[in-house]
Amino acid sequence: MARAKVEQQQPATGMTLIVLVGLAIAFLLFMAFLNVVKSGNLLNETNFLFATLIFYAGAGALYLGFGVTGTQSYLKFASLSTWAGLVANTAAIAHRWYESGHAPFASVYEMLLSFVWTLAVLTLVAEKKYGVKVIGTVTMPVAIVGVVLMQLLRTEVHPLVPALQSTWLHVHVTLAMLAYAACALSFALAMMFLIQDNLKTETVLAVTSASTLAVYVSIVLTRFEKWGGLNLVAWNPEVKSEVFLSKGVRLFVVVPDLGWLMTLTLLVVASPLVFYGLARWKKVVDQKDGFLTLANRAVFLSILLQVMTLVMFVLRARDGRYSSLDADGLFPTTLAASPFILSGLVGGIFISLLYLLLLWRRPDLERSLPSADNLDRITYKTICLAFPLLTLMIASGAYWANQTWGSYWSWDPKETWAAITWLVYAGYLHMRITRGWRGRRAAYFAILGFAVVMFTFFGVTYLLPGLHAYA
Amino acid sequence: MALDLRALGHKTWRTIASIQTGVVLLILVVILAAAGTVVLQRPATDPDEMQNAYSPQVLRFLDALGLTDVFHAWWFIGLLVLVSVTIIAASIDRFPNSWRYFSRPYKYPDESFRRSVRPQKSLAIADEETGLVAAERALHEMGFKPERVVRQNNFGIFAERHRISELAVYIVHASLLLIFFGTVVDGLWGWRGYLSLNEGQTSNLIDIHDGSTRTLPFSIRCDGAGQENYQDGSPKKWWSKLAVVQDGRDVQKKEIVVNDPLLYSGVRFYQASYGSNGKVDKFSLIATPSNGSGEKQEIGLTVNDSVPLDADTTVRFAEFFPDYAVRDGQVYKKSNYLENPAAHLVVTSKKAGKDFDVWFPPIEDVADNSKAPYQFQATDLKLGHYTGLQVSHEPGQWAVWSGVVLIGIGLACVFYVVHMRFWAVPVCDPKTGKCSLWIGGTANRNRDVFEQRFSDLVASVQKELKLVPRTSASEQIATFAGD
Numbered sequence: 007m008a009r010a011k012v013e014q015q016q017p018a019t020g021m022t023l024i025v026l027v028g029l030a031i032a033f034l035l036f037m038a039f040l041n042v043v044k045s046g047n048l049l050n051e052t053n054f055l056f057a058t059l060i061f062y063a064g065a066g067a068l069y070l071g072f073g074v075t076g077t078q079s080y081l082k083f084a085s086l087s088t089w090a091g092l093v094a095n096t097a098a099i100a101h102r103w104y105e106s107g108h109a110p111f112a113s114v115y116e117m118l119l120s121f122v123w124t125l126a127v128l129t130l131v132a133e134k135k136y137g138v139k140v141i142g143t144v145t146m147p148v149a150i151v152g153v154v155l156m157q158l159l160r161t162e163v164h165p166l167v168p169a170l171q172s173t174w175l176h177v178h179v180t181l182a183m184l185a186y187a188a189c190a191l192s193f194a195l196a197m198m199f200l201i202q203d204n205l206k207t208e209t210v211l212a213v214t215s216a217s218t219l220a221v222y223v224s225i226v227l228t229r230f231e232k233w234g235g236l237n238l239v240a241w242n243p244e245v246k247s248e249v250f251l252s253k254g255v256r257l258f259v260v261v262p263d264l265g266w267l268m269t270l271t272l273l274v275v276a277s278p279l280v281f282y283g284l285a286r287w288k289k290v291v292d293q294k295d296g297f298l299t300l301a302n303r304a305v306f307l308s309i310l311l312q313v314m315t316l317v318m319f320v321l322r323a324r325d326g327r328y329s330s331l332d333a334d335g336l337f338p339t340t341l342a343a344s345p346f347i348l349s350g351l352v353g354g355i356f357i358s359l360l361y362l363l364l365l366w367r368r369p370d371l372e373r374s375l376p377s378a379d380n381l382d383r384i385t386y387k388t389i390c391l392a393f394p395l396l397t398l399m400i401a402s403g404a405y406w407a408n409q410t411w412g413s414y415w416s417w418d419p420k421e422t423w424a425a426i427t428w429l430v431y432a433g434y435l436h437m438r439i440t441r442g443w444r445g446r447r448a449a450y451f452a453i454l455g456f457a458v459v460m461f462t463f464f465g466v467t468y469l470l471p472g473l474h475a476y477a
Numbered sequence: 478m479a480l481d482l483r484a485l486g487h488k489t490w491r492t493i494a495s496i497q498t499g500v501v502l503l504i505l506v507v508i509l510a511a512a513g514t515v516v517l518q519r520p521a522t523d524p525d526e527m528q529n530a531y532s533p534q535v536l537r538f539l540d541a542l543g544l545t546d547v548f549h550a551w552w553f554i555g556l557l558v559l560v561s562v563t564i565i566a567a568s569i570d571r572f573p574n575s576w577r578y579f580s581r582p583y584k585y586p587d588e589s590f591r592r593s594v595r596p597q598k599s600l601a602i603a604d605e606e607t608g609l610v611a612a613e614r615a616l617h618e619m620g621f622k623p624e625r626v627v628r629q630n631n632f633g634i635f636a637e638r639h640r641i642s643e644l645a646v647y648i649v650h651a652s653l654l655l656i657f658f659g660t661v662v663d664g665l666w667g668w669r670g671y672l673s674l675n676e677g678q679t680s681n682l683i684d685i686h687d688g689s690t691r692t693l694p695f696s697i698r699c700d701g702a703g704q705e706n707y708q709d710g711s712p713k714k715w716w717s718k719l720a721v722v723q724d725g726r727d728v729q730k731k732e733i734v735v736n737d738p739l740l741y742s743g744v745r746f747y748q749a750s751y752g753s754n755g756k757v758d759k760f761s762l763i764a765t766p767s768n769g770s771g772e773k774q775e776i777g778l779t780v781n782d783s784v785p786l787d788a789d790t791t792v793r794f795a796e797f798f799p800d801y802a803v804r805d806g807q808v809y810k811k812s813n814y815l816e817n818p819a820a821h822l823v824v825t826s827k828k829a830g831k832d833f834d835v836w837f838p839p840i841e842d843v844a845d846n847s848k849a850p851y852q853f854q855a856t857d858l859k860l861g862h863y864t865g866l867q868v869s870h871e872p873g874q875w876a877v878w879s880g881v882v883l884i885g886i887g888l889a890c891v892f893y894v895v896h897m898r899f900w901a902v903p904v905c906d907p908k909t910g911k912c913s914l915w916i917g918g919t920a921n922r923n924r925d926v927f928e929q930r931f932s933d934l935v936a937s938v939q940k941e942l943k944l945v946p947r948t949s950a951s952e953q954i955a956t957f958a959g960d
Contacts, residue, residue, distance in 0.1 A: 172736040383925065394888040401881040409736050412669060412747045412869035414877065415660065417548040419514035426507050433500060440496050466514070 024083055027064050027071075031087075034060045051105070054098035059153045061091030062126070066146035070363070072139075072374060081139050085130070088142060091149075092126045099123060111179040114345055115156055120179075122152040124187040132191060138384060140374055144194040144360075151352050155345075174406035181399035186459055188392035189431075193456035195385040196449040202378035203446060207365055208282060211301055214361040215278040218308070221350035222272035226265070229347070231331075236264035238323060238344050240330060240337035248343055251332060259328035259337050264319060271315045275354070277304040302365060309358045316351045346464060382445055385452055386438060393431050400424050423462040430455045494570035499563045506556055513547030520546060520686070554664075561657050564650050572647060579643045584626045584635040586900045586917060596931045597917040600938060605903035608914035609634055611941035612901035618937055619930075621899065633902035638895075642921055645890030652887055656880035662873030669869040672746070674699035675754055675861055679722060683868050695723040697746065700730075702864035704751050715751040717864040743870055750865035755799035755813040756780065760820060761857040764792065767850050775856075778822075789827050790850055792835075796821040799860075806842050815860065824849045896921045899934065914938070 035057070068084035071077065099119060102110050110116035125145045132141040200210075229237040237258040240249040249257040281301035288297065320341065327336035341348055364371065375381070403421070408414040415421060434451045437443040443451070492498055516539055517530055527536060527545070536545075543550040586594065602608035609625070612634050616623040621636040670683035670691060681696040700718040707713045714734055721729040721741045731739045739746040757780055764774045764786055776784050778794035785791045801819040802811040808819065822835040829850070836844035837855055846852075897920050905912040916935060920927035 174736075390892045394885070394892065397884060397888060401885075404881075405878070406736075408871075408874065409738065410747070411749075412738070412745060412867040414871075414874065417510075417513065417518075422510050422514050426510055429503055429507055433503065436496060436500065 024068070024079065027067050027083070027087075031060055031064045051098055051101045054094050054101060055153065055156065057094035058091050058098060058122070059150065059157070061087050061094060062122070062146055062149045062153060065091060065142060066150050069140065069142035069146050072143070084142055084146075085133060085139075088126055088129055088146065092123070092130070095119075095123045095126060109176050109179075111175060114342065117179075117183075118152045118156045120183050121187070122149040122156075124183045125149045125152070125190070128187050128191050138195070138376060138381075140198075141191065141194060144197070145191070147356060147360075148190075151356060155348065155352065172406060172409065174402055174409060178399060178402040178406050181395055181402055185392055185395035185399050186463060188388055188395060189456050189459045192385050192388040192392060192452050195381055195388060196452035196456075198375050199378055199381040199385060199449045200446070201364065201368070202372060202375055202381055203449070207368060208285070208298060208301075210361055210364055211278060211298075211305065212282045214357050215275060215282070215301075215305065215308070218275045218312070218354040218358060219272065219279060221354045222268060222275055225347055225350060226268050226272055230265045230269065231260045233260075233262075234266040235260035235262045236268060237261075238328075238339045238347075240328075241340040241343045243338060243340075249337060257330055257333055257337065259330045259339055261322050261326075261328050261339070264322060267315055267318055271308070271311045274304070274311045275308045278302070278308065305358060305361060305365075309355060309362070312351065312355045312358065316355065319347070319351060349464065378445070382448060385449065389431060389434060389452065389455075393428075393435060396424075396428050396431060400428060420462070420466045423458070423466050427455070427458045427462050430458050490566070490570075493563055494566040496567065499560065499567060502556065502560050502563060506553075506560065509547055509553055509556070512544060513553075516544045516547070518546055518548070520549070557657070561654060564654060568647055568650050575643055575647065579640055582635070582637060582640065583898075584624075584900075585628050585631070585633055586902060591902065591915055591917060594917045594919060596928055597915065598931075598935045599904075599913045599915050600935070600942065602903060602912050602914045602942060604912055605632075605905060607942065608903040608912065609901065611938050612914065612916065614941045615934055615937035616899060616901075619934060623899075623901075631902070633900055635898070635900055637898040640896055642890055642894045642896035645887055645894065648887035649884055649891055652880045652883035654880075655883065656877050659873035659876030659878075659880060662876065663871045664873075667869070667871045667873060669867070671749070672697065672866045672868050673863050674702075674717075674866065675756075675863045676700075676702055693744065695721055695728075695742065697866075698722055698727075699864055702751055702862055715748050715864075717748055717751075717866070719746060719866075743872065745869050745871075747867040747869070748864070749867040752863060752865070753799070753815050753860045754863040755797075755815070756861040757794075757797045757820070758859040758861045759857070760794060760797075760855070760859075763854045763856060764851045765854070767852050786824075786851055791825050792851065792853075793823045793825070794820070795823045801840075803840055803843065808836075808840060808843060818858070820855075820858075822853065824851060826850050892922075895923055895927065897927065897930070901938075 065084045065087035068080045068087060072080040072084065099110055102116065102119065110119050126149060129142050129145045129149075132138045225236075231237050238261055240257045240259045241247075242249045251257050278301040281297045281304060285295075285297035285301065323339055323341050323344065327338050329336055376384070400421075403424070404414040407416070407421075430451075434448065434455060437451065438448055517527055519527065531539065539545050543552070547553050583590075591597070600608075602611070609632075613623045613625075616634070616636045621638060623634045623636040626633050626635050668683075668685055668691060670685040672680060672683050674680060674697065676699055679696045679698040681693040683691045683693060685691050698720045700720055702717040703715075704712055705714040705716075716732055716734045718732045719730070719739050720727045721739070729739070729741055733739050733746065733748045735748045738748070759777050759779055761775070761777045764776055765771075766787075771787065774786060776786075776792070778784060778792070780794050780797055783791050783793040796808075798808065798810045798817075798819040798821075800810065800812040800814055800816040802809050802817075808821070811817070819840065820837040822837075824833040824835055825831075826833070833845045833849035834843065835846050835849050835853055837853075839846045897918065899916070899918045902915045903912055904915055916938060918927065918931045918934070920930075
């Protein structure tokens, strides 16, 4: 009875959401138009990027709406919105390329620009070729986060240093973007497989809060300053780069109170995991449910706190000059100086929200996703695409290194971790093809592979030293 | 006893050739390689940085275990060799089967095969020839080349494509081994070093990274070097004009930049860096007599150069400091970097019978600028530059690049080239006289896509059967067609 009532309501809410999203897009476009009229400049990069954000945000909202309610019409409009966003994104890239004289690969801002473009392309390819229409639920929010991050980062055009002036740069980085995007896609598909394979919601709770906890633990362990401040890398606005004390040694400023905030959020983020542990330990049925309810409430609370932490972090990092323990005077910092922390905070919020989506709307999600078997197969196919791309990426990187530094393999941390990533995915293929690993084991392997990709892409640049500092 | 040894040998072979062993070894490689990125590695890191990063006990421990130079440690290289051995063993173990499969196409499916293969379909046909012709036409439509296969009592049609796909995996592993081979050759016979040349300098001595020096059978001369900057001051381009000198003759000339090296006799010279060598090319000055009489003179000096200003006075460019410091009334060279330059001129006056020390900038307690018979105004200071070249000889790189091309082809084959086979066999029941056409197919990957193709083929055969003109004897039976 209740279900019939819900079904009846669907069409009504369906139209409402589309109309709302349409109105929102129109409103934002109008605001942008006013800004254009005021400044007199229509075709600049900021406007293209703003349009990209609007359309990706619309698409993301509609994809999530589809994920939650299962209304097919959302998908059509979501797809259209993604196309529109892709056009705007391409215009932004073209403009940037023209202005700077090189392809957009020379800074974190440009890499993000390329990455969100690739995400949109892959979303549309997955829809058309593989029929996985709901992939946008994961990829579009990531793209939105990417565009928002770009708005917060510096956008100055950096001319290319001599080592980056090579065709092989374009080849290598393009292959890297494609390979990493394919790996990201396989990760999303593996996660969807786990949902369809009846992975318990509590297990997802544990993994989600553990990952978010890991982010805050790493921030607090590496950056907490004993009086409660947070150590952030200082930024020199004139030179548009970090401040270095000596070769490879960055100058840190202390931002007061942020350390306490991070620690508080860490504790709140840890609480769902604690409650989950208690639920597992107290195997008595009703008590277990009680603890799980508490855990889910704690997740909701942790999201609020994470958002507050992000806002405080952004506000403090963008304005203000802070003192340092290693040098005299006050130094500014900026978001571009702490991309790892920023990504961690944003990522934590994002995966907590995805967990809530799963918690509140699991039956609807399961209805709108393809079957577990199909997802397993498509994950495998995506990795069959990613693996040759990874191979060519490494090969082109080696050739370029040989042209620039006279050595095609120097066991540089980035090279080594790229090779490790390659070996992990080779392991996946071996286990699947020759040992017949399917289903859960294959999905876990795919997720592990993506974790290694993320470390290779971000961890090596910001946690380990080496030649690859600019990528 | 002999039997035991054989059994042991067999067991050893099975272990080496198993995928399990390969995976375990690769996991070990991954763990050790990861350790090599987390622990600071000695060849690349300065000894001072190493000592700053780790306490003495920890450093000694890491050194003892070899964790500070993982990638050149014998056990790491040995591990990689072991991985290659398992790849070779696994390939040898599996290759004979694959080769048999590859070299002997299974052209006529016997009864048990026809029972078990999937996908398959049976269509009713008028007679054997009709069925075969229809199948041939349909296969031609799909782009295959069907052939008629005749055995003693039966015949059928066979068509296949991309048989090479069965061997694709061996191509991939062989190319990996080729790449390893290339790196081994480079490890044993290749070398990498550094050469720094001042403008105009010629040298054939390379500083190898391991500390030794290598003498080349030819020399390199630097005819010029420079740096171009962007508007914001960051470097845009470093270039060097190099000439290769062999037996006293210039045999090759090239202007190199970063990313575009000079190649001669298997040795590559890469533009790595550029900077001032702390020496002066030319110091331009205007000399004016202090007492007001006489005219201004423009002079240019290099270090140790003397120029007469008049019959009585000479000026000599005595010293140049790229980075000076003063202590106890003495001027010292602090470093070779161009931070605080200072130039020391000595003006000798025969009339006064003494030397005057003129300093740029006029350093207190040391300079007699005001007392000198001439006043000097500096107009230009041209510094000498050096160009830093990375030099390498990598004889094995051709094996590496060939291996890369081959692995690209191999992977494309493994994932996207599918070995497809189709058979069509007309089967007639001797008792009832009814004939049917058995159609079967296999694909070695992407089976879901292949099932679609198979359905398309069956539909196509059905279409062809409907088009075959009816013969008088089979008119009635023809109505069964198209099922």
